[in-house]
Amino acid sequence: MNWLAGLIDRVAAQSTTDWTFVERLPDPGLGIADRAIEPDECYIEIFVESLRLKQARRLATAFHGVVYLFARLSQQGDEDAEMAAVSKPAKLAELDSTNLDRVITVSSQMMGAVPWRGGTLGLELGLFSVKKGNLLSPLIDYVTRVSAQGGISFIGQVKPFLPLITEGMDLIAGQTSDSVIEVALDTDMALSESRLCAIVAVPKGGINTAKLTLDPSDRKLLIDGRPLEEGYCVFSIRRSDKKADYGAIPELKAAFGALRSAIAANDTAQSERALAAFRRSVIISSDLIPADKNRLIEKATALHAAALGSGPIAVGRAETAILDVGASELADLDLYDETGSGGPDGKESRGTGSW
Known part of the structure; x- marks a missing residue:
């Protein structure tokens, strides 16, 4: 500039x-x-x-x-x-x-x-x-x-x-x-x-x-x-190595909200479209590195399968973590498997820019 x-x-x-x-x-x-x-x-x-x-x-x-x-x-x-x-x-x-x-x-x-x-x-x-x-x-x-x-x-x-x-x-x-x-x-x-x-x-x-x-x-x-x-x-x-405030990325937060609403409505077709839209938003996001994009998509896909799939629920770490928090917000997907830690490395996120 x-x-x-x-x-x-x-x-x-x-x-x-x-x-x-x-x-x-x-x-x-x-x-x-x-x-x-x-x-x-x-x-x-x-x-x-x-x-x-x-x-x-x-x-x-x-x-x-x-x-x-x-x-x-x-x-x-x-x-x-x-x-x-x-x-x-x-x-x-x-x-x-x-x-x-x-x-x-x-x-x-x-x-x-x-x-x-x-x-x-x-x-x-x-x-x-x-x-x-x-x-x-x-x-x-x-x-x-x-x-x-x-x-x-x-x-x-x-x-x-x-x-x-x-x-x-x-x-x-x-x-x-x-x-x-x-x-x-x-x-x-x-x-x-x-x-x-x-x-x-x-x-x-x-x-x-x-x-x-x-x-x-x-x-x-x-x-x-x-x-x-x-x-x-x-x-x-x-x-x-981590983006503590990934849950506040505006376009991803909105796309996940749409997915969550579709799942709550028990509408399989709508939720599948919302999952596809969320996936696209994550892939084209400028705010995440590739490894975190893949991890976030996997988490959202597991949530969708657990909520609307048939048969017994898998008990793997990712699915268990998702069901434990309910995933009402994007941050609840617990991208780094650190529930309760306050952020990466157990520290509070300082992404607000506050002094």
Whole structure:
């Protein structure tokens, strides 16, 4: 989209806009980096890990911290997928100059699990400080709500919201006396493994990146083992084997609802048509990797057979799990056989983009 690249040239708060980009930071035992990212075998997620603000001093008043993300990913047989998000983290709300020595640890999701098809990742990431005021504060709230409505994980759902998000950010950042870019990045990345990265508000070549590490306790950026006293944003690009929010994919949720209604009506012909429609929706979905598509179709087919088939019900694991939960919603199909775990790896899903 290149919106951020043009904006950097217009409203940067320092003489140089060629900030230092550290494409790989050593993982201090967080288990994030160096996991293989393979086309059609996994999802990728983007998290902001920690932040330090510095340029906001020029605003000389209370301000909001705003994070903007835009990502472009390849799609097989289709145009590239585009995702965008704007967030106003609670920890960056209504700060003032007395807060600027603090490192803000967030470790929060900016892009949910999206299938990795290979190719390159186009990435724009910007950290802004925006003066609190009658004009910009409501606009920030509006753009943040639009971003949340668009979602950070569903390719088809976010597309209509992309112009509103970027136009809203253009209005915010265009108020040059009331907003400032702390750090920003506009790049294309080839991915073969997950990684921890950083953008540092120092001109390229002005810092020895080999001396940069992360504090494992709060993910602050260190240089020679001491806290770095510059503005920065640490973020991660993570591999995920599972899509925790698969049950909320809009078109699949609707197709499964139709299937569930047909089964409840005890209409075999209608339910078979609904199952075929659900299968088509899953196959053409841009939000799932092939293995998860196959698994979801198998689960729905087993549910249909168990509900409307004749003879004894099979007692295999898939059928038992389905009958135990009743499958009133798509998420009840328990795609990863993790009933009661709260999500993949036993963790709560963070696909809402909430900070």
